[in-house]
Amino acid sequence: MKHSVNRPPTPDAAEDQGKEPTLQEIINIKLIESGEKERLMELLRERLIDCGWKDEMKALCRAHVKKKGRNNVTVDDLVHLITPKGRASVPDSVKAELLQRIRTFLMSAAL
Amino acid sequence: MSSKINGHVSPQPCPHLLVFRSRNGPKPFRALQDCIRVKPPGGRAAIRREPTEVPRCGTCEESSRSRLYACVACAAVFCHAPLLHSHASDHSLSIPGHEIAVDVDRAELFCCACGDQVYDRDFDAAVVLAQTVNATATTSTSGSTAMQCSVAGSQPENLRKRRRVDYRPWEPDSGEHISRGNQSIPLLDATNASLVSSTQQPWGFRGLNNLGNTCFMNSILQALLHTPPLRNYFLGDRHNRYYCQQKNGAINGTKNSRLCLACDMDALFSAVFSGDRTPYSPAKFLYSWWQHAANLASYEQQDAHEFFISMLEGIHEKVEKDKRKSQSPAGSGDCCIAHRVFSGILRSDVMCMVCGFTSTTYDPCVDISLDLEPNQGGSGKSSSAKSLNSFNFEADCMRPNQNCGISTLKGCLERFTRAEKLGSDQKLFCQKCQVRQESLKQMSIRKLPLVSCFHVKRFEHSSIRKMSRKVDRYLQFPFSLDMAPYLSSSILRSRFGNRIFPFDGDEQDASNDLSTEFELFAVVTHSGRLDAGHYVTYLRLSNQWYKCDDAWITQVNESIVRAAQGYMMFYVQKVLYYKESENQGTS
Numbered sequence: 004m005k006h007s008v009n010r011p012p013t014p015d016a017a018e019d020q021g022k023e024p025t026l027q028e029i030i031n032i033k034l035i036e037s038g039e040k041e042r043l044m045e046l047l048r049e050r051l052i053d054c055g056w057k058d059e060m061k062a063l064c065r066a067h068v069k070k071k072g073r074n075n076v077t078v079d080d081l082v083h084l085i086t087p088k089g090r091a092s093v094p095d096s097v098k099a100e101l102l103q104r105i106r107t108f109l110m111s112a113a114l
Numbered sequence: 115m116s117s118k119i120n121g122h123v124s125p126q127p128c129p130h131l132l133v134f135r136s137r138n139g140p141k142p143f144r145a146l147q148d149c150i151r152v153k154p155p156g157g158r159a160a161i162r163r164e165p166t167e168v169p170r171c172g173t174c175e176e177s178s179r180s181r182l183y184a185c186v187a188c189a190a191v192f193c194h195a196p197l198l199h200s201h202a203s204d205h206s207l208s209i210p211g212h213e214i215a216v217d218v219d220r221a222e223l224f225c226c227a228c229g230d231q232v233y234d235r236d237f238d239a240a241v242v243l244a245q246t247v248n249a250t251a252t253t254s255t256s257g258s259t260a261m262q263c264s265v266a267g268s269q270p271e272n273l274r275k276r277r278r279v280d281y282r283p284w285e286p287d288s289g290e291h292i293s294r295g296n297q298s299i300p301l302l303d304a305t306n307a308s309l310v311s312s313t314q315q316p317w318g319f320r321g322l323n324n325l326g327n328t329c330f331m332n333s334i335l336q337a338l339l340h341t342p343p344l345r346n347y348f349l350g351d352r353h354n355r356y357y358c359q360q361k362n363g364a365i366n367g368t369k370n371s372r373l374c375l376a377c378d379m380d381a382l383f384s385a386v387f388s389g390d391r392t393p394y395s396p397a398k399f400l401y402s403w404w405q406h407a408a409n410l411a412s413y414e415q416q417d418a419h420e421f422f423i424s425m426l427e428g429i430h431e432k433v434e435k436d437k438r439k440s441q442s443p444a445g446s447g448d449c450c451i452a453h454r455v456f457s458g459i460l461r462s463d464v465m466c467m468v469c470g471f472t473s474t475t476y477d478p479c480v481d482i483s484l485d486l487e488p489n490q491g492g493s494g495k496s497s498s499a500k501s502l503n504s505f506n507f508e509a510d511c512m513r514p515n516q517n518c519g520i521s522t523l524k525g526c527l528e529r530f531t532r533a534e535k536l537g538s539d540q541k542l543f544c545q546k547c548q549v550r551q552e553s554l555k556q557m558s559i560r561k562l563p564l565v566s567c568f569h570v571k572r573f574e575h576s577s578i579r580k581m582s583r584k585v586d587r588y589l590q591f592p593f594s595l596d597m598a599p600y601l602s603s604s605i606l607r608s609r610f611g612n613r614i615f616p617f618d619g620d621e622q623d624a625s626n627d628l629s630t631e632f633e634l635f636a637v638v639t640h641s642g643r644l645d646a647g648h649y650v651t652y653l654r655l656s657n658q659w660y661k662c663d664d665a666w667i668t669q670v671n672e673s674i675v676r677a678a679q680g681y682m683m684f685y686v687q688k689v690l691y692y693k694e695s696e697n698q699g700t701s
Contacts, residue, residue: 031178035168041153077230079196
């Protein structure tokens with residue numbers, strides 16, 4: 004099998020080289036390993052659909068594709084297009100809810 | 115970048131994908147399929163080399179990047195954020211043949227050189243299968259067993275692609291100019307102008323006398339009289355009863371020439387829209403319908419929905435006999451006005467739970483019959499049950515589609531389009547396994563009609579207990595309805611993400627976002643018991659609601675309508691509704 008030949012070093016190698024993992028990294032790994040990140044992602048998806056954020060982004064993308072033509076737009080173009088607007092238009096209540104959930108998780112994970 | 119194969123649009127591979135395929139055999143992503151993991155909360159497919167792997171970029175060692183891609187050639191994972199830093203792009207540039215990667219969190223193929231998603235039929239089929247098997251399996255640990263068979267489906271037959279034509283305003287031709295002058299009666303002239311302006315009601319309102327338990331007929335007729343495309347058809351003289359009877363009198367003799375429900379409809383429209391406000395007795399119509407539906411000919415109360423269906427059939431039958439056209443494709447609505455207005459196409463996907471083989475069938479339908487929930491408090495979505503644990507419980511309940519004990523039309527539609535596991539006593543024959551297997555069935559809407567009629571199954575007939583009963587439970591229905599979530603394209607996409615489906619038809623659904631919006635214009639309600647009840651229709655014109663109770667038509671507040679017990683709800687495409695209500699030349 005081709006893909007097993009050129010495997011890059013495993014994640015532990017980073018710590019062997021003396022690189023301190025950032026706090027963000029540590030939290031991220033804890034979230035993933037416990038499965039909490041998946042749950043948070045699902046919650047976020049639901050919230051963003053409910054408040055119409057997803058529809059807004061979809062409409063932006065559609066307008067862009069209509070303007071440029073179906074064959075002249077790539078995924079990267081669309082990501083570049085909606086990222087700033089998307090980040091800015093997430094409702095504060097959604098941000099607050101997710102932050103609260105993460106805080107609760109961190110307390111219970113006894114970091 | 116898309117080509118048509120057998121009438122279906124499929125994205126054409128980019129040059130890098132082509133090169134990759136040529137170098138790696140007929141199924142270049144076969145090994146990748148072993149890494150498909152389906153994650154429990156939402157059932158999404160992800161790519162992980164080991165089940166517990168935390169993917170991180172091989173260059174910057176960050177795992178918290180939003181887009182991580184695994185190179186399909188060497189399995190190395192890299193981040194991709196084209197404007198900041200894309201280690202995935204760096205990798206693809208540094209080693210030729212390593213341009214194709216897979217999004218580790220979405221299980222979607224990507225070309226780092228083109229910066230765009232690419233598709234492989236076998237890989238997408240494997241992902242779909244993994245997600246479906248995982249969703250219904252009871253004890254599976256992961257959906258990553260090797261998938262040998264691909265998901266296939268039968269081709270939709272006789273589905274013509276509808277081309278859009280430019281709008282051209284109507285101008286009468288010379289023949290129409292002449293006939294307009296000769297045989298038409300002006301709607302507003304000196305004699306009946308006073309009649310019209312003296313009342314507050316809009317044009318075309320006339321009570322229908324009850325001829326003996328005929329409220330079932332009156333209620334449906336009132337709804338049809340104000341179904342915009344149907345009303346326009348008949349008022350536009352598209353079925354001229356004089357001409358039709360003349361023609362049929364010549365061919366069939368006088369006896370059969372009277373049986374044309376469309377002619378009777380035409381007569382009804384003329385009577386109701388004449389400007390005369392006195393209640394009308396649709397006796398001739400009733401007699402004609404008795405001749406058509408002989409088994410229902412009596413003075414007993416009938417089911418309004420049954421009458422509706424039989425009426426549409428009646429209009430269709432007569433027209434078919436007349437024209438003797440070659441069979442037009444089912445569901446295209448070319449056969450008669452009844453189907454042109456009401457006919458949509460339902461899609462049914464039946465997936466074998468053993469091998470994943472899916473068979474797809476398309477059936478035309480003139481309405482959708484919906485079951486009420488078996489018991490109150492059942493939740494529409496699994497994720498909403500989960501959110502009961504969050505501190506936003508109250509906020510959740512305020513959302514319109516959160517079920518806190520109230521049945522809604524949207525909830526019924528969601529259940530209608532939900533994937534349903536058929537019981538072990540309902541095993542269906544799988545073409546691939548060649549035996550009967552347990553199956554998963556999912557309904558969705560392939561094509562929306564001009565007018566959607568929803569029929570709520572309130573009458574339960576139990577053959578076991580040899581009795582029938584009526585379900586009185588209140589059903590909440592919206593005045594504006596977006597049918598997009600129930601379309602086949604939405605249903606499939608929401609389950610599986612961006613995939614190629616071998617049976618995916620045209621991409622017109624994406625550009626048709628305007629024509630999924632519907633407006634409510636008529637509600638047929640039933641009150642009372644199964645054997646002794648009464649039908650009443652509420653009509654909506656220019657945002658005013660009117661109650662049509664046999665011979666009496668009164669204006670009512672919309673709250674009355676909202677609180678009514680809906681039995682049949684009629685929604686028309688929004689573009690047709692607005693134009694109609696703009697031109698109400700009334701009081």
